[in-house]
Amino acid sequence: MPGEVPWGIAPKIEIERLSKRFASGAGAVEALRGIDLVIRENEFVALVGASGCGKSTLLRIVAGLDAPSEGGVRLNGLPVSVPGKERAMVFQEYTLFPWLTVKENVRFSRGLKAHFNIHDSLAQTGWMVERMRALLDVMGLSHAADAYPNQLSGGMRQRVAIARALLSRPEVLLMDEPFGALDAQTREVMHDLTLHLFQLERPTILFVTHDVEEAIYLAQRVVVLAPRPGRIDSEFRVNLPRERHPDLKLSPEFIALKRDVLQRIRASSGMTTDRAALRRVAAGGEGARAKVNASTPPNRKLP
């Protein structure tokens, strides 16, 4: 459970001097520069940072979906260059196949070559069917098992994508803002579910979120990325009680950690509330409205 970092345990994911540049029309974008990060087996690490600081890029490279420009990633001591069945990713955008039902979408990854093993496929069929049923149930999707994605709400679609990632019980879960589109209540249920699964199945989790509270509540370690170029700014160990409960978010320790992480995100991203700029926006609006009013005859409705 969060709160205890198993430092005695071997590294699971090793990210070394990793950089990524994208060539774009407007010139090259240095999405990541010199990232060094080790994630240990059964560790739950959250990545936070301002929009555009390279969180998704880093996750995609660990997933083997993108190649780094320099440096690299090792998984279980071996270099990563392509996706593999020991890793599953939940993407930031919904990624369901519109022509497949909920059930078929969840089952889909089992059909991928990278996930298919003829020796275990038969033995695991029963286990897989049972697990799928349980996952749909826990995700509140059983009643929609035969529906198509366009018949689901955004939150339901994302829950299907999460069930799909969990189906094959991956060693490593890469989650890119998986709960960003969910309402507050569903989000809390998903937090419980994630922590429960983490406790039961002990995957290694790399979890991207914009929500600092979510990061602290779920993870054992929070890593702050800074933008332009994307790089590691700071790391925070979450030393909170093992048992998570929503009331924990009200504890002084939780609030202090949240404040420290937020402060680092603000400072490293250079994002501040520019009150002078806001006043100019407001003044511009007022000025424009005053001009319209001046040129509008009395009692005439504006379109």
Ligand SMILES: Nc1ncnc2c1ncn2[C@@H]1O[C@H](COP(=O)(O)OP(=O)(O)OP(=O)(O)O)[C@@H](O)[C@H]1O
């Ligand atoms: N395929 C691409 N081609 C060109 N530039 C890209 C590409 N993918 C990402 N970038 C750029 O790399 C930088 C990092 O993008 P990335 O999507 O990883 O950020 P992020 O931290 O996930 O942002 P957000 O929090 O908004 O999801 C951005 O400047 C983005 O414009």
Ligand SMILES: [Mg+2]
């Ligand atoms: Mg992203």
